[in-house]
Amino acid sequence: MDMEVTALDGDVTHVRLVGRLDVAGAEQIGVRFTAAVASQARSALVDMAGVEFVASMGLRLLISSAKSLQSRGATLVLYAPQPLVQEVLEHSAVDQIIPVAADQAAALERLAG
Amino acid sequence: MTALPPPGDPAAAPALSLTLPRTIGSLEAARQAVVQLLAAHGVGARAVYSIELVLEELLMNQIMHAEDARADIGLRAAVKADSVVLSVEDDGAPFDPLQRPAAPAPASLTAADIGGLGLGLVRKVSQQLDYQRRDGRNVLTATIARA
Numbered sequence: 001m002d003m004e005v006t007a008l009d010g011d012v013t014h015v016r017l018v019g020r021l022d023v024a025g026a027e028q029i030g031v032r033f034t035a036a037v038a039s040q041a042r043s044a045l046v047d048m049a050g051v052e053f054v055a056s057m058g059l060r061l062l063i064s065s066a067k068s069l070q071s072r073g074a075t076l077v078l079y080a081p082q083p084l085v086q087e088v089l090e091h092s093a094v095d096q097i098i099p100v101a102a103d104q105a106a107a108l109e110r111l112a113g
Numbered sequence: 114m115t116a117l118p119p120p121g122d123p124a125a126a127p128a129l130s131l132t133l134p135r136t137i138g139s140l141e142a143a144r145q146a147v148v149q150l151l152a153a154h155g156v157g158a159r160a161v162y163s164i165e166l167v168l169e170e171l172l173m174n175q176i177m178h179a180e181d182a183r184a185d186i187g188l189r190a191a192v193k194a195d196s197v198v199l200s201v202e203d204d205g206a207p208f209d210p211l212q213r214p215a216a217p218a219p220a221s222l223t224a225a226d227i228g229g230l231g232l233g234l235v236r237k238v239s240q241q242l243d244y245q246r247r248d249g250r251n252v253l254t255a256t257i258a259r260a
């Protein structure tokens with residue numbers, strides 16, 4: 001699992017994830033992801049286009065980070081999930097509690113709205 | 114792990130049976146063995162994803178929760194015409210994980226539990242999911258559609 005963090009204008013953290021967000025992947029990036037995202041009071045966008053797989057352990061990481069951000073008054077938005085990953089987000093109803101957008105522009109709009 | 118027939122071999126048996134140590138490292142080893150079996154029998158991408166998901170959830174459940182199980186985890190996978198059947202077994206005390214009520218969909222991010230989503234996902238992607246106590250072992254079997 002690879003992770004790339006950049007800063008966007010407007011004080012937004014951008015994270016690009018590539019690979020499998022399975023048990024091993026979540027463990028591999030967990031500390032860095034939490035440090036980059038959950039420990040800041042800045043909203044974050046997560047580019048999911050390169051994530052080929054996610055199951056409950058990966059969802060745990062996303063949910064706990066989203067909760068952390070929310071408690072600081074910020075928001076986590078996921079965008080561009082692959083179709084099968086999107087289905088998992090729907091099956092688990094995670095898409096009801098974490099905003100999921102089609103692309104980066106739409107994700108930024110979700111932050112503004 | 115037991116030996117497998119070469120991939121793409123038309124005479125390859127559409128099934129595998131493995132004994133895995135009760136450690137995190139077994140997840141990837143099991144996944145690779147199962148994916149190799151699925152590829153050899155032309156199982157499509159959507160079914161492969163569902164099977165990988167069920168495999169990860171059932172094995173993690175074993176690794177995290179079957180504390181009193183002494184022996185390794187048993188895994189069987191069989192490719193059928195319309196479905197793939199996956200079963201995971203252990204020799205621990207009788208325990209049916211399906212008795213736990215399904216977690217309700219969270220009303221909000223604040224109210225959401227971080228965990229407990231695994232079983233719900235397995236139910237969503239499986240046609241059938243059942244538990245049996247057989248020969249002193251807990252056996253959990255999931256059937257996933259190939260279509």
